[in-house]
Amino acid sequence: MADQLLQQIVNSLLIGSVYALVAIGLTLIWGVMNVLNFAHGDFLMLGMFTAFWCYTLFKMDPLFSIPVCAAVLFLLGVGIYRFIVSKVMKGPGLAQLVVTFGVSIFLANLAVMLWTPDFRLIEKPLLSGTWSLGSVQLSIPKFAASVGSVLVSAAVFFFLKRTRTGKAILAVEMNRDAALLMGINTERINSLSFGIGSALVGIAGAFLSMYYYIHPQVGGLFGLISFCIVALGGFGSIEGAFIAGILIGLVQTLGGYFFDPAYKYALVFLVYLITVWIRPQGLMG
């Protein structure tokens, strides 16, 4: 009993940090340009497929194809921003919300057309298997993903706080007009942020591909949960997203373990609703 409890807490942290990794890219995009990217889950799916094809075609392990996934998704993000999202930024709010739904449906079905709706797994990733730490089983690829999540969050955090470009992004996030007056090219910052946000979810995809099945529809629930995490953490807050991700992981896993697995996602959404009721701006907003 106690052993399983410990195991469940470990599992919560593992899935929670993966959620955080998926959500950080979204919070960056949301924070900087106030655009809610409903295709975020599909970006994750494309990241996973990129890792899969690197593995299948070039025998490149997901661990090494992380930069490739980041690069591919960066370009995709910049492209989607330039040709689609930037065109609706000045339009009505509803168009901004709906356009990424279109992108989502398009990408998911393009993946079906190109790669069939078959399920794929990366058969023998470098990181696989489990460590037995006493009574606790620790999945090595999941642990790697968590470490990656912490590293990436920290890197993004320092990038924003310490580098020139990062500070420019933060300036735009705080006050677009003032940033414009200060001579920051907000258009460039937008497309850069969209690119970086997408690259981050590409990295998440590479980590997930080490142990998760790969399928055109795989992004759906991950996407939905990351919206809750971002709104829960406070929009644009990297540290908020991380904390919220872990919190959601705990709610989901422990809720499933103690309460009822059939309701575990309902609990996640309920916790989210209660939080925004009390704090509409989110935990760290």
Added chain:
Amino acid sequence: MSAAPLLDVRGVTKRFGGLLANDDVSFTVSEGEIVSIIGPNGAGKSTLFNCVTGFSPPNAGHVLYGGRDITRLAADRICKLGIARTFQIVQVITDMTVLENVMTGAFLRSVRNGAAHEKAEEVLRFAGLHEKRDAAATSLTIEAKKRLEVSMALATQPRLLMLDESMAGLNPVELRGMIDLLRRVRANGVTLVIVEHVMEAVMELSDRVIVINSGKKIVEGPPKEVVMNPQVIQAYLGDRYRARG
């Protein structure tokens, strides 16, 4: 000032974190008066407006309107009681026409569309916007937008109208027009509290001037006296008034 004042602000204090935006501010406004609140940028004038109109209630102190404590009332309730206001940055409903904007205000006192329409037409004629009634609100000039905002407030049929920098950015001709409009508003029996930087308007319109600096009220009195007050000149007025004059 024999009867109870229309507006009675008692010891209003407002904090934002460590910042003291309003520090124990008290003043009264009588029925039919025009009172101006002036002070340098960041002195806490708009915060004071927000405290009075229920947009952000004070941490301490009371606001009495017609003898009734309205300190904790919601903004829309306060509006229903007869206090209307405008914002420093013009707020109109962008996807409506001029007439529809004013009708939205008029609906406060008239449930039916027809009645609201009539009232709105009347207000628009009064404010000199009648010709533009079918124009989109977004298509208006700054001056017309300010007039529109005042019209929307008037359409709610207030007893007390609080205007936050309604003159900013107007050219001299437009300024005359606005001063004239406010005079006529007062003539109709509406009491006015205005926050204003344009001293020309303040000097011409005000019965009384209240000066706020760093969240505190420093001086209060007739405009002529206030501008002579050395404390005021030192704190804020001197340079600016002389430069304009």
Added chain:
Amino acid sequence: MGVRTFTKRQVSVSAAVLVLLALYPLAVRGSFPMHLMIMVFLFAMLGVSWNIMGGYAGMFSFGQAAFFGIGAYTSSFLLTAYHVNPWIGLLAGGVVAALAAALIGIPCSNLRGHYFAIASIAFAEIVRIHFNNWKLIGAAEGLTIPMQDESLRNFMFHSSKAPYYYIMLGFLILSLGVCSWVTTSRMGFYLRAIKEGHDVAKVLGIDVVRYRMAAIMISAFLTAMAGTFYAQYILYLDPESVLILPISVQIVLVAMLGGAGSVMGPVIGAAILLPISEVTRVKLGFKGSGLDMIIYGTLIMLISVYQPQGVWGFLQKIGRKKR
């Protein structure tokens, strides 16, 4: 256009359209053209209902499926468990949905834009998950509505789809009536002010929470009515067929494509979107390549970029130029 006035031309066009729609069942054969029009009316009604909260008050709900499902489930549950006439169930469903709307309206009363959208999705997902596990109402197995004799009283028809067609047309006209009453009344003005911003609304003496609540509840009531119709029409419902996110998204798309914030917009939207999706399914469906969905996604992107005000706005512009 502060006061709604109908021009002669508008009246005669509407009358002509109504006559044509009334004659349509006599002009077509086979069930598919009837089914298609019923679906157009159904989604037009759902779009019109969404519009009251989304188009006018700016509460972009992506959770309408919850109200749709609650309506369908309430009447069907009352019918299967207590033999309550579906017409009474229709009203009961509306009331239950409106109460559920109030329940979700409270925590969301300060949320706007994206935040409201996400909260509405979260709410609808909770409803879906709960209904999927709720044994009393059949859980995942759903409810099968027992076959009864066909009659208006039983809200059930077997030999022809025409009665369903006219009932749905009636529902649509009813919802259009409610919507145009809302838009020309004080409430419509207030909702548009709320959409602009809560501050500008409050300063005009508008009780923002109360009017938002009213909009959500009216919208939920009408959406639930459509849900009951759906249940009586299909005679079977499960969480997967009435409570899922794609239904909510399609409702938003119908409204946006036609023109959010105009009475007739969603009707135009449904009249364009539904035939496209139904016909591509029939014509392209059996190839099974996902091509029809790619076309659908592309269409959404094109509309958002090039026609974000919807087709109705576009038509009005043309109409104005002609005059």
Added chain:
Amino acid sequence: MDNLTRRKFLVGGGALALSPLVVSRAFAQGKTIKIGAVYPLTGNLASTGLDCKRGVELAVEIINGKYDLNLPLARTEGIPGLGGARLEVVWADTKGEPKNGQAEAERVITQDQVVGVIGAYQSSVTKTASQATERLKVPYVCSDSSSPTLTERGLRYFFRVSPHDGIFSHDQFRFLKDLEAQKKQKVQTLGVLYENTEFGSNVGKEELKYAQEYGYKVVADISYTNNATDVTSEVGRLIKANPDVLLHASYITDAILFTKTFKEMGFNPKGMLTMAGYIEPGYLPAIKADGNFIIVRSTFALDLAKKKPLVGQVADLFKKKFGIEMSENAARSFMAPFVLAEAISRAKSVEAEAIVKALRETNIPGDQVIYPWKGIQFDPKTQQNVHATGTLVQIQDQQYVTVWPFESAAKDVVWPFPAWKSRK
């Protein structure tokens, strides 16, 4: 509504209305007879739907052509009872949505004048489609939907050839009893794990019922959300309960995720009896050797050919025609056209009542079906095929191998399930 769309509607509606026209159902003999096939040909279940479509296509080819196979109507061209009339299939796509099931069934009946309907794979879609056929009084022969409720509704025009989840669940328990009796294995406790859509919750209900009937103790009863992102809490519960045998009903996504999580967390029951997802064509290619030793329910397995040559002949034809192995889905959908056509042939008519009467009298012997059944005969009350049973296959060396009923087994069952750690 603007003019343009209205015109489009009227033109479109008119064209749709005129094309089939009022072809009398009492059509001239020796022509073609249409049947409607309703399947999810696009959407999330497209690959499954297309699988089913192949099975039906092969069946129709065999009926219309001359084949030396021991199947109904195979040796004659077309439908003998109607002077060799050819069978033609009208395809309809449901996208996997119940409302489309109804609409498409109605469309093929009213516009294409089909005399019978088959399909629709998902039970929820079959429900609405069969309600439409009931309203319009057209026979429906289903051989691929497994919800027990389908044949509990008392419909007059609905017949089911294939086993339902209740039968499948029962098979699992009969297997456990056989195992205890014949292989001297001890089983006492069960973990019942099922996803919570209609399929899983029905199976769960049946399994719990049979567990009580057969005297097994259920130590874990877990219903979970399908398409989950993570299932460690569910597996944690199972490990805590430590059942002898796991019964798992899931679709493919969860099947993959659970298998990986079982291995990762070291969940080692003596046996895993599973359904559906574990036998989808996508499961083994994705999971590979980690799927070994899992037992799945099935109606069909290629290795039945060893005991039943017909299976091999049909499977070869299938592979020749489509270039892939015949899957379980294809094999299940394969039988419905035969049953319908055979009834029409005996009825010598395409009138619905005559076909229904013939269907009720159906008696196809066991050697004329490609499953290990005693034949096809419908229960007079429920109209469910009384001989329909399942088989159990075990994944051995990444192949599905029939292991039960023991008399049809191609190989011996591997029991108990080897612990994950001991495998290489």
